[in-house]
Amino acid sequence: MAVGATAINILGFVFLSHAVYSAYEHSLLPSASQPTPPSRLLPSFLDPRVNLPLDITLETLFSVLLLCVGVVLSSPELKPIQWNVWAGRLERSKEARATKEVGVGGGNPFAGVEERPGFLDIRGQRKEFARWVREGER
Structure with missing residues (x-):
């Protein structure tokens, strides 16, 4: 067309x-x-x-x-408005599965949200707290 x-x-x-x-x-x-x-x-x-x-x-x-x-x-085909629909299509594509580095040609679209370098790492602090509790019991 x-x-x-x-x-x-x-x-x-x-x-x-x-x-x-x-x-x-x-x-x-x-x-x-x-x-x-x-x-x-x-x-x-x-x-x-x-x-x-x-x-x-x-x-x-x-x-x-x-x-x-x-x-x-x-005009080009419109992209989905919902983030999860777009991310699901991107993750199902061959290019996104083959790419390992975030931000270069695909990858996990949620990686920037999951890594959050400017935010507090709750999982890491939970592991540190669990280790501190285990060391305190000894």
């Missing part, structure tokens, strides 16, 4: 470029420089200075729609 999405993006870009050029050329016409009648619906600061023809407006909207569809179709 990437080839089709690329073609849609290119087509949308061509249409958008043409619409921008057409709007620029229309703004240079002497008839476009005449003041437009004020709108009763819009406030004066939102009222356009140049009235664009309907075909340029429709071409601009069509090209933006094409670009939006092309970008959505060309």
